Amino acid sequence: MEETGTVTRTPRPSETLPAEVRTHLPSDFAEAIDFHGHLCPGLTIGYRAATIAMNRLGVDKGGDEALVGIIENDACGADAFQHVTGCTIGKGNLIYRDYGKQSFLLVRRADGRGIRVAMRHDAFPIDDKYVNTTMRNLGPDAPEAERAAAQQRHHQRAIDLLGLDEARFATISAVEVELPSKARIFSSVPCSVCGEPVMEARLRMRDGEPCCIPCTDRYGRGWEINH
Numbered sequence: 001m002e003e004t005g006t007v008t009r010t011p012r013p014s015e016t017l018p019a020e021v022r023t024h025l026p027s028d029f030a031e032a033i034d035f036h037g038h039l040c041p042g043l044t045i046g047y048r049a050a051t052i053a054m055n056r057l058g059v060d061k062g063g064d065e066a067l068v069g070i071i072e073n074d075a076c077g078a079d080a081f082q083h084v085t086g087c088t089i090g091k092g093n094l095i096y097r098d099y100g101k102q103s104f105l106l107v108r109r110a111d112g113r114g115i116r117v118a119m120r121h122d123a124f125p126i127d128d129k130y131v132n133t134t135m136r137n138l139g140p141d142a143p144e145a146e147r148a149a150a151q152q153r154h155h156q157r158a159i160d161l162l163g164l165d166e167a168r169f170a171t172i173s174a175v176e177v178e179l180p181s182k183a184r185i186f187s188s189v190p191c192s193v194c195g196e197p198v199m200e201a202r203l204r205m206r207d208g209e210p211c212c213i214p215c216t217d218r219y220g221r222g223w224e225i226n227h
């Protein structure tokens with residue numbers, strides 16, 4: 001039998017945290033940290049929003065598309081929300097709206113009942129001092145001692161958010177939502193220019209031939225904001 005070399009496992013991000021931080025972390029939050037890559041206040045916001053919405057709806061991690069998530073930001077919290085609720089881009093049950101708001105909506109597909117969790121503006125105030133000292137000192141260029149202190153403050157803010165009273169954390173409301181239909185499977189057609197297969201519903205025509213969006217010459221009259 002051939003000898004195989006010993007593979008040393010890189011510790012997961014949650015395992016590298018100081019013990020006094022780890023002790024505050026529920027196990028599903030530790031998993032979300034591993035998925036995201038680090039512990040931060042933003043991740044904590046998404047985790048809290050997801051758990052509050054799931055508790056109020058009385059659901060656990062969605063199976064195949066039983067839940068639909070609608071998030072209004074693509075910041076760190078989006079990762080925790082996906083991990084905890086099971087609503088993901090790939091399954092087609094996560095809708096992203098680019099509103100730049102710390103708001104998370106979780107909907108039960110069976111009856112369209114949902115819970116919207118919108119973080120209060122005073123739950124996580126970011127002042128200039130935080131941005132100019134703590135955030136800057138988290139970067140790789142900061143001296144080691146300052147980086148460690150910033151890291152500690154950053155972690156502490158995450159822990160504070162974790163323990164914040166629900167009512168002080170967010171405005172929570174029950175909503176009824178009309179959901180888009182479930183993800184469909186379309187057949188693929190090769191693009192006449194690059195040859196790569198393209199889902200039928202995203203094809204364009206160029207010189208009478210099917211074509212993918214990037215290969216289509218843009219034609220606009222100045223109204224378009226997206227490609």
Ligand SMILES: [Zn+2]
Nearest residue numbers: 040042043076
């Ligand atoms: Zn983060």
Ligand SMILES: [Zn+2]
Nearest residue numbers: 191194212215
């Ligand atoms: Zn193409």
